[in-house]
Amino acid sequence: MPEGPEIRRVADALNRALAGRSLTGVWFAFERLQAYRPRLLGAAVTRVEPRGKALLTHFSAGLTLYSHNQLYGRWLIAGAGENPSSSRTPRVRLETEAATAVLYSASDIEIWPSAEVESHPFLQRIGPDVLDDGLAPESVVERLLQPAFARRKLGALLLDQSFLAGLGNYLRAEILWAACLGPDQRPADLPGEVLAALGRAIVEVPRLSYATRGGSGQTHHEAAFRFNVFKREGAACPRCRTPIRKIADASRPLYLCPACQA
DNA sequence: ATAGGCCTGGAC
DNA sequence: GTCCAGGCCTAT
Numbered sequence: 001m002p003e004g005p006e007i008r009r010v011a012d013a014l015n016r017a018l019a020g021r022s023l024t025g026v027w028f029a030f031e032r033l034q035a036y037r038p039r040l041l042g043a044a045v046t047r048v049e050p051r052g053k054a055l056l057t058h059f060s061a062g063l064t065l066y067s068h069n070q071l072y073g074r075w076l077i078a079g080a081g082e083n084p085s086s087s088r089t090p091r092v093r094l095e096t097e098a099a100t101a102v103l104y105s106a107s108d109i110e111i112w113p114s115a116e117v118e119s120h121p122f123l124q125r126i127g128p129d130v131l132d133d134g135l136a137p138e139s140v141v142e143r144l145l146q147p148a149f150a151r152r153k154l155g156a157l158l159l160d161q162s163f164l165a166g167l168g169n170y171l172r173a174e175i176l177w178a179a180c181l182g183p184d185q186r187p188a189d190l191p192g193e194v195l196a197a198l199g200r201a202i203v204e205v206p207r208l209s210y211a212t213r214g215g216s217g218q219t220h221h222e223a224a225f226r227f228n229v230f231k232r233e234g235a236a237c238p239r240c241r242t243p244i245r246k247i248a249d250a251s252r253p254l255y256l257c258p259a260c261q262a
Numbered sequence: 263a264t265a266g267g268c269c270t271g272g273a274c
Numbered sequence: 275g276t277c278c279a280g281g282c283c284t285a286t
Contacts, residue, residue, distance in 0.1 A: 003280055053281070070281050072270040088271075107269055108282090122282090156263075161282085168280050230280085251264065253279085 002069060004052060004131050004166025005210035010075050011050040014057070017077045017099035018045040023059075025095030028109075036063060036111050045094070052126045052165025056117060057094075064114040065092070068122070073106025126165035130206050137199035140164070144187040144195060155183025156250040158202075166206060170230040173255045174209075175201045177229045182261045183249045229255040 002010070026040045043061035050056075055075075057065040067073065073091075076084030078100045088104035095101075103109070112120060127143070128135060143149065149163055157163050158172035167175070176183060178201040179194070187195065212225045228238050232255060233246040242259035 006280080068281080070269065071279060072272095072281095105270060153263090159281090170280050251266090252281095 002053065003168030003171050003206075003209075004050070004129065005171075005206055007053050007055060007069070007166070008050045008131055008210055011048045011055055013077055014048040014055075014075060014101055017101055018057075018094060018096055019047055021045060021096035021098050023094060024097055025093065025100075027090075027093040029089070029091045030109065033109070033111055039063060045096070050129070050131070050166075051123060052129055052161055053168070054122055058114055062114050064112050064117040066108075066110040066112055066117060066120055066122075067092070067103060067106055068108035069106050070108060073108070074104045075101055076104065077101050126161045127163050128165065130164040130166040130202065131210060135203060137196065137203045140202050141195050141199040144199065150188040151186050153183060153250075154181060154185050154187070154198075155254060157187075159250055159252065164202065167202075169252050169254075170227065171206055171209065173230045174228060175205045176254075176256060176261060178205055180260055180262060182256065183254055185262075229257060231255060 022042055022044045023040055026037050028034060028037070039061045040059055040063065043059045043063075046058040046060055048055060048057045054066060054068045057067070059065070074086075074088065076086055078084040080095070080097055080099055082100055084100070084102050086102070086104055090102050090104055091106055091109055092103040093100065110120075117123065143163070149157055154176060155172065158167050158175060159169065175198075179198040181194070181198060190198065209225045229244050232244045234243050236242070237244055237257035237260060240257065240260045242257055244255055245258050246253055246255050248254070
């Protein structure tokens, strides 16, 4: 149940465990995927690539596994010949001589020819990955001011994967707090320096989360990345001590400081 | 722009 | 059991 930073950690862990190794075992829970098994056995895992909240696992056989964890999917890794311990439902199992990776619970699992996976509907729709190295605050500001986005409310815009891929409900709350903005503000109405601060928050908050949260990608909340507002209803705003409120925005819970987020 | 549905797991 | 959720799609 991750956002961009957690997905990227999962990709890192999978790459450490699998990348460059040949598959000694392949198992799918779905009948529709069985036909790919013979082609994948003996092929190598080339690279696991995060795309927003989706993962692309590329194989040397010219096939790519598309998976999306939604709220509930989870990759776990164990040693070679072992099984991760989990009470959840296994969906995919990839085994090499170095490690075993099992994808649990996820329902959104597909195999595509690598050459065509870019035409996957989800990949077609999403914007730049918010965690891509090349993404600069200035280009985020530029994007905020594009006609398709400039007049939309920030609360909904930050959740829209076609704006930037990888943001989700905790990141939008923390970004809005960092930029001192309420969810009803629209990019087109903001003065230049406020836009610049928003651009910086959009770039920096996910990076901080990626750099400091959790260890192996198998964990959820860990101590290093501190939520300032998310799930902190009633606690004091770290900036102005006003109690944090929980509201509904864009059909999702949003936590914010009613005093310093204008 | 918003509501409802879908999928699954966890908190209560 | 019930409700909620860090997601996303489709229908209004």
